Amino acid sequence: MDGQATVFIDGEAGTTGLGIRQRLDALPVTVRSIAPEQRKDAGARRAMMESVDLVVLCLPDAASREAAAMAAEIAATGGRAPRLLDASTAFRVDPDWVYGFPEMGAGCAAQVAGAARVSNPGCYPTGAIGLLRPLVEAGLLAPDTPLTINAVSGYSGGGRAMIEAHEHDGGPAFLLYGLGLEHKHLPEITRYAGLTRAPVFVPSVGHFPQGMIVSVPLHLDMLAVPATGGDLRAVLADFYAGSDRISVAEAMPDLSAETLAGTDLMELRVHANESRRQAVLTARLDNLGKGASGAAIQNIALMLGLAAPAPRAG
Ligand SMILES: NC(=O)C1=CN([C@@H]2O[C@H](COP(=O)(O)OP(=O)(O)OC[C@H]3O[C@@H](n4cnc5c(N)ncnc54)[C@H](OP(=O)(O)O)[C@@H]3O)[C@@H](O)[C@H]2O)C=CC1
Ligand SMILES: CC(=O)N[C@@H](CCC(=O)OP(=O)(O)O)C(=O)O
CATH class of the missing domain: 3.40.50.720 (NAD(P)-binding Rossmann-like Domain)
Structure with missing residues (x-):
């Protein structure tokens, strides 16, 4: 050129x-x-x-x-x-x-x-695929595992019309939507996460401009092989070791969706309670940045x- x-x-x-x-x-x-x-x-x-x-x-x-x-x-x-x-x-x-x-x-x-x-x-798929694909590829999650994905986005995710609705008219503080369970992001999440069964996807939008959390609750006994939260974390850390944008961070007791607003970064976490054999995977990003x-x-x-x-x- x-x-x-x-x-x-x-x-x-x-x-x-x-x-x-x-x-x-x-x-x-x-x-x-x-x-x-x-x-x-x-x-x-x-x-x-x-x-x-x-x-x-x-x-x-x-x-x-x-x-x-x-x-x-x-x-x-x-x-x-x-x-x-x-x-x-x-x-x-x-x-x-x-x-x-x-x-x-x-x-x-x-x-x-x-x-x-x-x-x-898509913004939600970036978080969902980012979390799930490495675990499916590693054989920890079977492709037909019945998964649920919860997510919250800032209102800029709805483009100019939703921004105007929130900034001029005052939008809802928190809105659960996509309850017909046919969200436009399901095909790409399913395909590129390597799944054969579409997850239940529950998006929501909050009264803040930018930022997103995608979270996947897991019973560790649903995994395809016996594993701990530490094993899940190790797979993710290895998968993204060379990335300057996607990192695997320490688990936190709580997460704010707005923290990475204005950045091109995405943080992945595994929050596990081994005695309960439960975990929640989270991806935090800016819907307008890495999303x-x-x-x-x-x-x-x-x-x-x-x-x-x-x-x-x-
Ligand atoms: N917002 C987000 O978080 C994300 C959005 N996306 C995707 O990016 C795309 C754009 O979204 P977003 O920027 O949020 O939307 P906006 O509504 O903010 O912007 C869309 C732009 O396209 C213009 N436009 C609409 N129709 C036409 C047309 N026929 N010819 C030329 N221009 C046109 C609009 O002009 P006008 O306003 O005058 O109609 C507006 O400037 C969407 O497909 C969305 O799904 C992807 C990832 C995240
Ligand atoms: C809060 C909100 O409305 N979010 C949009 C998704 C963002 C978007 O525009 O979708 P892409 O990332 O695929 O382009 C929605 O759920 O339709």
Whole structure:
């Protein structure tokens, strides 16, 4: 690639787009932006697409699908189609897209680096897969274990509309939702955690802007082999030993969801009570950091062959 790579963020003014725009200042790339009044103009977006190396889609699912179709049409008609990184849920389990979770295992970063289309992981799945996949791979959790995942997110997880609802109208202090048990993140959690049985997923949103905890209660006797909380912790610590963003931390008596707001970090913990043979696994992250824009900047750097910037660490 001659000169600096060019990047267009479709949805730059949105919550995730803004976080990516700010982080791009740390990379040697040229960011091309669309005039705000043209941000939904299909012709202007198409022209921008044809002029850059990478388009980052920070749009609702339907608009992402339209944008990806536009890129495919550019390619099919002999135009210069860009590579795509999509922040939405639209393509997370699509076989034509690479799932952009570089820490998920050997070879994942290289797959992202070589891909034409990369799907950025969801915020809740980053915590859930981060906790569960190493334990399934190690044979401690059978793929068909009946699991429950509880989670709480800051209200920025619902994008501009939910931010406005909380900041102008005063949203609910705590809302349990997704009680139809069909949350949009279930397919990617199930697939990339290596499970064959979909977990019961119970998300919630609190009246705070940013931050997230994903937690998985376990009876240790449900494990596939006899093991202690210390064994679970050792597997996780070994899995993430080389990561500068995901760490395995000491168990705590309580956890605040907001502590990692503003960072690109994720902390995993195993809180075990051996005499009861019980444990709770937790992942704490910023839904807008490692759960969205922080992960996107890792994927952008990989796709463009650049060193990832140091993670925001608060
Ligand atoms: N918030 C979070 O924690 C996370 C969000 N995501 C995903 O990122 C994506 C963006 O979410 P988020 O940033 O929160 O949402 P926002 O609502 O904050 O931003 C979406 C942006 O897209 C623009 N937009 C909507 N429709 C179109 C269109 N047809 N053409 C061009 N622009 C359009 C919106 O403009 P306007 O406001 O004027 O309509 C807005 O600027 C979603 O798919 C979401 O699932 C991923 C991980 C975490
Ligand atoms: C609090 C809240 O509403 N959260 C959103 C998830 C965040 C999001 O937009 O999903 P992605 O991370 O997959 O893009 C939800 O449950 O639908």
